[in-house]
Amino acid sequence: MPHTLRAPKRPRFESDDIARLTWEAKWADDRIEQLAQELKDVNARYAELRSVVHMMETNITQLTARVQEEEHRAEIAEGRLIELEELVASESEEEKQLEEIMAGENVNMTVAELNELINRKVAEAIANYTQTHTTGPHGPTGGLVNQQGPALTWWNSNVQTLGLGEANALTWNGFKTLMQEEYCPRNEVQK
Numbered sequence: 001m002p003h004t005l006r007a008p009k010r011p012r013f014e015s016d017d018i019a020r021l022t023w024e025a026k027w028a029d030d031r032i033e034q035l036a037q038e039l040k041d042v043n044a045r046y047a048e049l050r051s052v053v054h055m056m057e058t059n060i061t062q063l064t065a066r067v068q069e070e071e072h073r074a075e076i077a078e079g080r081l082i083e084l085e086e087l088v089a090s091e092s093e094e095e096k097q098l099e100e101i102m103a104g105e106n107v108n109m110t111v112a113e114l115n116e117l118i119n120r121k122v123a124e125a126i127a128n129y130t131q132t133h134t135t136g137p138h139g140p141t142g143g144l145v146n147q148q149g150p151a152l153t154w155w156n157s158n159v160q161t162l163g164l165g166e167a168n169a170l171t172w173n174g175f176k177t178l179m180q181e182e183y184c185p186r187n188e189v190q191k
Helices: 015-103 111-135 149-162 164-168 172-183
Strands: none
Touching: 015 111, 149 164
16 A cells, blocks of 8 residues: 555634634733732732831830830839838937937037937938948849949048039049049058
8 A cells, every 4th residue: 555644633723712712811811910910919018018017026126125114213213212211211210219319308418419419310320321322122233333332431521521513513633633632642652
């Protein structure tokens, strides 16, 4: 038998098939465009939400810091309130003691006895003040930086001699001079 060439058979499309395929391709293109637009909208909304979340995180951080600061202030205020209550209580005790002294037979005190009584009460008050202000309700520093010991005594004595306004108005050089006079007197030579 002679060789015959066989060409693959191409399917023949009817006009209805072509119309149906064209419609399906157009529908698929429309659907792809619609989904692409939805994806753009979702991405834009996601960016907006990320911005809102970042802003909220920043606000939460700031509010947390403010809450901690206010709690610290509340602790300080509570410590001050306790100190004031103790001061009022000690003042009322002193008033009672003074009334007892004045009501008793000690009304005719000499100037020396009166000065001794005043000095003793002032020393007690200073000791009480120093004790409550250097330790406070929160330990040695009470969350604050306090001058303690000899430095506080030295500063207070200078405030008493100069006055609070002049002591606070001292320049750095003036302050250094006061410190040198107190701790490095010229008549003492250190080797």
